[in-house]
Amino acid sequence: MALNCAKQKTYWLRCLKTFLPNGYTSMDSNRMMIACFIISALDILSALDASMTTDERSSYIEWIYASQQDTGGFQGFPRTPDANPEPNDSHSDARLTIIWEPATVPSTFFALAALLLLRDDFSRVGRRECLTWLTKCQRADCSFGQNLNDKGEVDGGYDTRFGYLAMHIRWMLGGDLLATQEPAWPDVNIDGLVRSIRALQAYDGGFGDLPCSEPHGGYTNCAVNALAIVDKLADGIPDEDALIHWLVLRQTRQFEPDNEDDEDEDEEQGGFATATTSSAIGFNGRCNKIADTCYTWWICDTLKTLGQIELIDKSKATSYLLNKTQHFxxxxxKYPSDPPDIYHSYLGLAALGILGCPDVKPVHSTTSISVDAVDYLEKVIRPGYS
Ligand SMILES: [Zn+2]
Structure with a gap:
């Protein structure tokens, strides 16, 4: 089966132009991420320009800028007067929450990426404020958190997602160029971040969220791509051979827990199945887990960054996405027969861009957006920084 481009475009246009299913209300504070995935998916399908009028493009850009904060960074959704209900006994707490929503590292990354995809020129981005705020999101141990709370403390997890996103914000805003200028702009502690990432490689090669924790495909991808975007791959991976070995072992033909047909044909090695004769193989994110669409992205993309994508069978990985989890x-x-969701639909498409599927644009390995969009950043926006 090939990529059903017409249906894929219809799915993403429905996400862009109509209300999302009510299950997404729990992600209300992450609307910037959802918006970026929708815009980027249409871009990867070469359908973005035809999906919106000039006025709609402008309104989307205004929507993103409406969530920028004066003190730097973007929050997860714009602050609008309609979002603030009148205070009363039952809503007073909700009103306070809505009025003060901190800028977050993820929302800032997704806002900047979406602006790039919409070919904004970043002229209204508060670069100095954002880069200054970013330095405050780095902890004393040099890991990054999600946001600053109202006391100015860093909130959020210690895992590699935030370091990855922070390093890409720095790159998109030219922080790496500005740090070398006189007088230098505020910059984060790169060597410290590299040290903090080095400590996360587990005994079997992957990276976990904390030292000595179980390695995970998503954290491993974020660790490797954070190092790559600051040109520190060689310094930040204690054992690259073990990492590549762990990544390659994530390929599995086990799609569902009770899939007896697959199990009959599997070659059991060390307790988990490896691909043999099947025309489709997926990837898991941890040992002894079944395949899941998003890990085709997390694992294949990490191998691409490391220059080792040819170690896996790209044809069978593509077949898993097109024939097993693509929805009609x-x-x-997430799994075969599951209904589509924005997260897995986006990472499935991005993975096809990494695997060389001819129906989608090539995707840039560390950012997950199209190579086209990254070219625009590097050839049009970043030259203006230096
Ligand atoms: Zn998943």
């Missing part, structure tokens, strides 16, 4: 209404499910 468009998008991709």
């Amino acid at each position: 209404i468009g998008g991709f499910g």
Whole structure:
């Protein structure tokens, strides 16, 4: 089966132009991420320009800028007067929450990426404020958190997602160029971040969220791509051979827990199945887990960054996405037969861009957006920084 481009476009246009299913209300504070995935998916499908009028493009850009904060960074959704209900007994707490929503590292990354995809020129981005705020999101141990709370303390997890996103914000805003200028702009502690990431490689090669914790495909991808964007791959991976070995072992033909047909044909090695004769193989994110669409992205993309994508069978990995988890209404499910969701649909498409599927644009390995969009950043926006 090929990528059903017409259905894929229909799925993403439905996400862009109509209300999302009510299940997404729990992600209300992450609307910037959802918006970026929708815009980027249409871009990867070469359908972005035809998906919106000039006025709509402008309104999307205004929507993003409406969530920028004066003190730097973007919050997860714009502050609008309509979002603030009148205070009363039952809503007073909700009103306080809505009025003060901190800028977050993820929302700032997704806002900047979406602006790039919409070919904004970043002229209204508060670069000095954002880069200054970013330095405050780095902890004393040099890991990054999600946001600053109202006391100015860093909130959020210690895992590699935030370091990855922070390093890409720095790169998109030219912080790496500005740090070398006189007088130098505020900059984060790169060597410290590299040290903090080095400490996360587990005994079997992958990276976990904390030292000595179980390695995970998503954290490993973020660790490797954070190092790559600051040109510190060689310094930040204590054992690259073990890492590549762990990544390659994530390929599995086990799609569902009770899939007896697959198990019959599997070659059991050390307790988990490896691909043999099947025309489709997926990837898991941890040992002894079944394949899941998003890990085709997390694992294949990490190998691409490391220059080792040819170690896996790209044809069978592509077949897993197209024949097992692509949904007939468009998008991709987490597992075969699952309905599509925005997260897995986006990472499924991005993975196809990494695997060389001819129906989608090539995707840039560390950012997950199209190579086209990254070219625009590097050839049009970043030259203006230096
Ligand atoms: Zn998943």
